Amino acid sequence: MNPIVFRGSRLFAEDVDLASLAEHVGTPFYCYSTAVLEGNFRTFASAVPTGTLVAYAVKANGNLAVLRTLAKLGAGADVVSGGELKKALAAGIPPNKIVFSGVGKSAAELSLGLREQIFQFNVESEAELELLAKLATSARLTAPVALRINPDVDAQTHAKISTGTAETKFGIPLERAPEAYAAAARLAGIEVAAIHVHLGSQLTSLEPFERAFRRIGDLIPVLRKAGHRIERADLGGGIGAGTAAPDIVAYGGLVERFAREHRVSLVLEPGRVIAANAGVLIARVLYVKEGWRKRFAVIDAGMNDLLRPALYGAHHEIVSLRQSDEGSMETYDVVGPVCETSDTFGTYRLPPLHAGDLVAILMVGAYGAAMASAYNERSPAAEVLVRDSQWSLVRPRMNDDERLRLDRIPTWLE
């Protein structure tokens, strides 16, 4: 059962009435369900081979409370910045369950990973490999490395979240992999025992995974024959969420066969599939406005709170918290207050809306708050975590005076 459901005419997250919660915390706010996060993590972890490191992709939702919830279930973390690394550690995820991905890790970030003795650096270029080797040797440490190989496989997802084709910036081209492994083997301070691949996000079919895993699988014996130790495969994340998502058990079978056939242990980096359906964004209708040909519902959450529709054309279902019997549904363009035409969530059939009504934008637990900004000098939405009938404000919304204090006037302008 999905714990974010209507009970009669009221929308609940677990045992918390979201309309009442809105009175306490103000709108807009994200609300996450502990039960959904835990359920998703357990479902994923039990579908993949025992012993797999499930390194939750912090970028999907890096709220400390979300990370702590997952850490308590034994989750590791896939981080892509020093900030995410520090957050994962602060949430209680041990360094030996942390992998560090990303195409542009700075020297300071690599050094932080070395100092914390993380489990694995997913290195994306020969240049990064050389810098890591230099930093590791000068710190008298050894960096455990997986080379991220770009398999040139189309993830058949949105172009802006596809990472595994030849023209993207991600990973080392498959053809250059033997050379890159040979270069790594010559470097002091580097210990390569793994291979990494990540195709992109929101994959709705297993077919691109199969193709990519076949290419990576064909490379493993070549690398071994050249004398490289490949004990581990980090197969990335990317499993879609929502109704078109691939079956988790089938995905588990696929990675299990890969592990068996190639005699490797696994690291996996799921993000969206753990967090997406755990979150809703609650917003209030500010105005209902008649345009030339359209009726707009202007709500108090905008693209600065939830960027995905503007950035990727992502569609999120929206429901009204007023389940009215005021006759038939009406058509609205639901838009935010930000001064951009792209600040629109789409066209929806909803019960008649009035200023002051609450709406919920669904499936926003991943890449929602994590991508929020303060564009138009609007503080991003607050974040709340619920557990049964308890709720906690896990990130308050900054007020305007707090925001104002972030800027400084230089002395010559005083």
Ligand SMILES: Cc1ncc(COP(=O)(O)O)c(C=O)c1O
């Ligand atoms: C390297 C890496 N691992 C894991 C993920 C998580 O992907 P998803 O949230 O689609 O599972 C991403 C996101 O694109 C990524 O870049």
